[in-house]
Amino acid sequence: MKTLFKAVALATVPVAALAATVLPASAQSKLGIAVADIDKAVNDSNAATTARTQMQTTYKANIDNFNTRKTALDTELKQKGDAFQAAVKAANGQSTPALQTQYQALQKSQQDAQAELQRIGQPIALANAYVEEQISAKIGDALKAAMSKSKVDLVLQPGATISYQPSVDITAAVTAEINALVPTVSITPPAGWRPNAQQGGN
Numbered sequence: 001m002k003t004l005f006k007a008v009a010l011a012t013v014p015v016a017a018l019a020a021t022v023l024p025a026s027a028q029s030k031l032g033i034a035v036a037d038i039d040k041a042v043n044d045s046n047a048a049t050t051a052r053t054q055m056q057t058t059y060k061a062n063i064d065n066f067n068t069r070k071t072a073l074d075t076e077l078k079q080k081g082d083a084f085q086a087a088v089k090a091a092n093g094q095s096t097p098a099l100q101t102q103y104q105a106l107q108k109s110q111q112d113a114q115a116e117l118q119r120i121g122q123p124i125a126l127a128n129a130y131v132e133e134q135i136s137a138k139i140g141d142a143l144k145a146a147m148s149k150s151k152v153d154l155v156l157q158p159g160a161t162i163s164y165q166p167s168v169d170i171t172a173a174v175t176a177e178i179n180a181l182v183p184t185v186s187i188t189p190p191a192g193w194r195p196n197a198q199q200g201g202n
Contacts, residue, residue: 031153031154032150032151032152032153032154033152033153033154033155033156033168034147034150034152034154034155034156034168034169034170035155035156035157035158035161035164035168035169035170035171036143036146036155036156036157036169036170036171036173036174037157037158037169037171038139038143038157038174040171040175041139041142041171041172041174041175041178042132042135042136042139042175042178044171044172044175045135045175045178045179045182046179046183046184047131047134047135047178047179047182047183047184047185048131048135048185050184050185051131051185051187054187055124055127055128055131055187058127058187058188059123059124059127062120062121062123062124063124065120066117066120066121066124069116069117069120070117073113073116073117076109076113077106077109077110077113080105080106080109081106083102084099084102084103084106087099087102126189126193126194126195127187127188127189129189129195130185130186130187130188130189130193130195131185131186131187133195133196134182134185134186135178135182135185137182138178138181138182139174139178141177141181142174142177142178142180142181143155143174143177145177145180145181146170146173146174146176146177147170149173150170150173152170155170
């Protein structure tokens with residue numbers, strides 16, 4: 001009978017209490033979880049902020065040319081788009097060879113405009129990519145340092161969470177570590193430089 005009573009008594013002990021007697025101490029430690037917006041951490045860093053300011057001056061001619069052409073092309077494409085819509089309305093929505101030709105011409109104009117803007121904006125895009133790559137090379141180290149100082153075991157992007165308290169957001173801490181590791185960056189890529197993603201294919 002005593003054995004039966006012991007078995008019944010054991011069955012009433014909470015599972016958590018049993019786990020505490022079996023699990024090692026390391027498994028019982030609380031998991032430190034934090035949230036960090038890496039893109040924001042990079043954009044808010046001193047290196048990125050300074051680079052943006054420098055680019056406004058160094059690439060001013062490129063930026064002005066890009067904006068001017070974009071405005072002109074947007075206006076031109078809107079006029080062509082409006083003309084096509086008017087033609088469709090005049091044809092009561094019925095497809096005709098003339099409408100097909102006009103539609104194809106509109107598509108080509110859009111593609112040509114996009115290609116022209118990409119060509120004009122290439123020096124700016126390349127400088128941006130160079131700045132990002134210099135900072136990105138140290139993001140891993142910056143994140144590890146911020147996690148260590150904040151005693152965090154796991155970091156999630158804000159988009160991977162449903163809700164969180166501001167106190168678990170270590171984005172500013174990551175930015176501080178980036179500032180320490182990458183105080184400044186160059187906005188002028190070396191001759192022939194291409195982003196890592198493109199260098200592999202060369």
